[in-house]
Amino acid sequence: MTTLLVALLGGVGAAARFVVDGWFRGRWAARLPLATMTINVSGSLLIGVLAGLLSAGALAPTAYTLAATGFCGGYTTFSTASVEVVRLAQAGDTRRAVIAALGTLVLTVAAATVGYAAAVALS
Amino acid sequence: MSRAHHLDPLLVGVVAIGGALGTLARYGVIHALHPAPDGLPVATLTENLVGAFLLGLLLEALLRAGAEDRRRRVLRLGLGTGVLGGFTTYSSLALEVHTLASDGRPGLAAAYGLGSMVLGLVTCVLGVLVAAWFDRRRAGARAHGPAA
Numbered sequence: 001m002t003t004l005l006v007a008l009l010g011g012v013g014a015a016a017r018f019v020v021d022g023w024f025r026g027r028w029a030a031r032l033p034l035a036t037m038t039i040n041v042s043g044s045l046l047i048g049v050l051a052g053l054l055s056a057g058a059l060a061p062t063a064y065t066l067a068a069t070g071f072c073g074g075y076t077t078f079s080t081a082s083v084e085v086v087r088l089a090q091a092g093d094t095r096r097a098v099i100a101a102l103g104t105l106v107l108t109v110a111a112a113t114v115g116y117a118a119a120v121a122l123s
Numbered sequence: 124m125s126r127a128h129h130l131d132p133l134l135v136g137v138v139a140i141g142g143a144l145g146t147l148a149r150y151g152v153i154h155a156l157h158p159a160p161d162g163l164p165v166a167t168l169t170e171n172l173v174g175a176f177l178l179g180l181l182l183e184a185l186l187r188a189g190a191e192d193r194r195r196r197v198l199r200l201g202l203g204t205g206v207l208g209g210f211t212t213y214s215s216l217a218l219e220v221h222t223l224a225s226d227g228r229p230g231l232a233a234a235y236g237l238g239s240m241v242l243g244l245v246t247c248v249l250g251v252l253v254a255a256w257f258d259r260r261r262a263g264a265r266a267h268g269p270a271a
Contacts, residue, residue, distance in 0.1 A: 003147070003150060006146060006147070006150050007143040007144070007146050007147040007150070008143060009146070010142050010143050010145065010146020010147070010149070010150075010209045011139040011140060011141075011142040011143030011146065011205075011209070012139065012142075013142060013146070013209070014138050014139060014141065014142020014143070014145070014146070014204065014205050014208055014209045015135050015136075015138050015139040015142060017138075017142075017204070017208060018128075018129050018134075018135060018138040018200070018204055019129045019130075019135065021129065022127075022128060022129025022130070023129065040213040040214070040217075043213065043214040044213060044214045044217035044218065046214070047214040047215070047217070047218045048217075048218060048221065051218055051222075068214070068215075068218075069146075069149075069150060069153065069215075070146060072212070072214040072215070073146055073149055073209070073212040073214060073215060074142045074143075074145070074146045074208075074209045075214070076212050076213040076214040076215075077207075077208040077209075077211050077212070077213060078170075078171040078174060078175060078211035078212060078213050078216060078239070078243060079171070079174040079175045079177070079178035079203075079207045079208060079210070079211040079243075079247075080178065080203075080204070080208055080211075081213060081243075082175040082178070082179070082243040082244055082246075082247040083175070083178050083179060083182060083247055085244055085247075086179065086244060086247045086248055086251065089244075101240055101244065102240070104213070104240075105217075105220075105236050105237070105240050108213055108214070108216070108217035109217045109220045109221055109224075109236060111217065112214070112217040112218045112220075112221045113221045113225075116218075116221060
């Protein structure tokens with residue numbers, strides 16, 4: 001049952017990513033992959049909060065698996081983030097490729113850290 | 124035109140089904156691959172590197188196949204945005220880097236984070252190159268006609 005729900009929430013997460021991505025692209029035409037970066041940073045903030053709630057005993061392990069492995073995993077993406085950096089590099093925009101790659105890594109880890117600390121402090 | 128794909132219920136459904144399948148596969152890998160003795164999250168690393176390779180391969184192959192028709196769009200969104208997007212994850216990577224660092228393993232945390240990023244780009248480029256190689260081989264075979 002958990003497996004089925006993890007898959008279902010992964011599908012919901014992927015659909016949410018698709019809609020957020022399309023919405024973002026319709027509004028801001030940027031050369032940095034801001035849509036994917038925003039998705040990955042917000043998903044990392046959420047997984048940090050969930051992990052903080054789990055460690056504080058405020059969230060059941062099964063609920064954590066569903067929300068973190070299911071939704072956050074389906075919502076965030078490493079493959080698209082990689083492809084977008086490769087495309088920037090292919091286009092000769094090395095500077096933006098480095099900013100996107102390192103920026104995503106640093107900002108997602110910072111978001112997970114902030115989310116975790118905030119959830120632990122508040123629960 | 125291409126702006127409205129995310130408002131097409133059918134395409135959102137295709138992405139959702141793909142995402143569910145990709146997540147199911149990722150969940151399977153999590154159960155099959157346990158962290159290494161030193162704490163390296165092998166499952167996430169494997170998923171992300173394999174997924175980056177396959178997405179590079181898929182998108183380059185579709186790009187070389189020509190203008191995007193309905194069938195190719197469903198393939199790109201279902202397999203790429205859905206399956207491979209759902210199979211790979213940035214949130215687990217970020218949380219694992221945070222956890223390793225706060226467990227007193229800042230060196231491994233940095234190596235895992237930066238290593239994932241760099242190797243993800245390398246495997247993605249490899250996927251692009253493999254698709255380009257297949258495409259050239261096929262084009263070459265077509266130009267020279269059947270060997271027999």
